[in-house]
Amino acid sequence: MLVLRPVELTDLPQLQQLARASLVGVTSLPDDTERLRTRILDSCASFEKHVEGHGPENYFFVLEDRSTQRLRGCSEILATAGFSEPFYSLRNRHFTSASRELNIEHGVPTLSLCHDLNGHTLLRGFHIDAALERTPSSELLSRARLMFMGAHAQRFAQAVITEIVGYSSEDGQSPFWDAVGKHFFDLPYAEAERLCGLESRTFLAELMPQYPIYVPMLPEAAQACIGQIHPAGQEAFDILEREGFETNSYVDLFDGGPTLYARLSNVRSIAQxxxxxxxxxxxxxxxxxxxxxxxxxxxxxxxxxxxxxxxxxxxxxxxxxxxxxxxxxxxxxxxxxx
CATH class of the missing domain: 2.40.40.20 (Barwin-like endoglucanases)
Known part of the structure; x- marks a missing residue:
């Protein structure tokens, strides 16, 4: 019997095993004992805390097999993205230029560094054992978070987002990172994601270009990654899409993966x-x-x-x-x- 519950400090060893098996790009599940310990303690404090509005709290859940006491997955809610430091992403929008003399108007897709999504509630850290993928247990692990939010709506923002892991090859190469981020850090994609999980994305984002990146100037392989989902992230995307989440004009800073957005009151597991x-x-x-x-x-x-x-x-x-x-x-x- 599988049950989702709040994480406890005694879960640390098993949680670290889950972190080692998690997909590159799931930066909220770092394979680091002290970081995970801090994350667990922060979560325990968040559940105990009396709050009347959303703040810096994070709510970490684990999926436990009660018969074996083995953890089979985990997922998390960050009540407020960007509460203590900016939550950076890339805005994917057209830039329009025009010439009156030539009577020409032309739109070019651009990527701009921003923190427009500050203040939204963020779903993150979704990971489940491969044997349970595409089963009701995956639905439980993802959607039970939403039911928790419905029961305690005052703890969360009116809008909720999540970043879906973007494309990378089996050997951990990301064409998008190689075309954009690597020029500013000289780090492989997997290492950049690891550092983001251990520290934060802020110190990396602050070194990213502050001016718009013109998408047509990127290699075709990098352009194809914008909004693309890693095959291992497809289930997480599909579950939330059925919940009423939609893609918007924002993509992940490192791999170009899509960002999903929904109004909390419209989420199926809450509204229905x-x-x-x-x-x-x-x-x-x-x-x-x-x-x-x-x-x-x-x-x-x-x-x-x-x-x-x-x-x-x-x-x-x-x-x-x-x-x-x-x-x-x-x-x-x-x-x-x-």
């Missing part, structure tokens, strides 16, 4: 989820598969379960499911059909 109360029962006549979570903060739990859900009625849960979800008779729960 049902709330109900728990009723313990020895047996369940399951009629459908659901994502189900409690509405707790530090005791947050979410899982996939076969249930009989009737709007306006209590939902029957077995004793095993109640224990996994950390709920009892009368506890509020949140559900959405898979």
């Amino acid at each position: 989820s049902l709330t109900a109360t728990v009723q313990t029962a020895p047996a369940i006549d399951a009629l459908g598969r659901y994502l189900v979570s409690n509405d707790s903060l530090t005791g947050y739990r979410a899982m996939v379960a076969e249930l009989d859900v009737q709007p306006g009625q209590p939902v029957n849960l077995s004793a095993e499911l109640c224990a996994a979800l950390n709920v009892t008779d009368g506890s509020p729960i949140r559900l959405i059909a898979l």
Whole structure:
């Protein structure tokens, strides 16, 4: 039985194993013991903190197999991107030039360094065991974060974004980085991403060109990377696209991967989820598969379960499911059909 819960300090060794297996470009999951320890402690403090608005908090979740106590994945929410330092990205927009004498107007796509996305809530750190890809467990790992946000909306911004990892080759080469960032740092793409995970993207972004980059002047291979998704990042993209997230005019600073955006109130797992109360029962006549979570903060739990859900009625849960979800008779729960 797989259950999503807040991270704990005792998860550090297993979390570092997940970090070693994560995709290059998932900079929020660094393979560094002290950085991960700090991230875990910050998350624990965020869950304990009383807040009335979104701030610097980060909420780190792990997917645990309760029978083996093995971690199978992780995901995270940063309540406010750019709260303590600018959140840099590249704005992908057309620059229009015109000549009255020649009666010519021409638009050229450009990339401009910006921090327009400061203040948005950021989803990051999604990683799941390869054996669980394209299964309901992936939906749980990604979407249960959104259900948590629906239960505690005051902790988050009205808009939420996420960066999808862009294209890189099997040997860790990024045509986009080689054409843009490498000229300013003389670092391989994988090393730049590693440093970003260990430190921040600010010190790298501050050395990037401050003037627009004209896309047609980039090599064709680099141009093709703009907005392209790494094959291993496709599932994360697909799940959130079904949630109502859309691409916008921003791409990742290092690999040109797309940025997804949604209004929190329009996210499917929030807008279409049902709330109900728990009723313990020895047996369940399951009629459908659901994502189900409690509405707790530090005791947050979410899982996939076969249930009989009737709007306006209590939902029957077995004793095993109640224990996994950390709920009892009368506890509020949140559900959405898979």
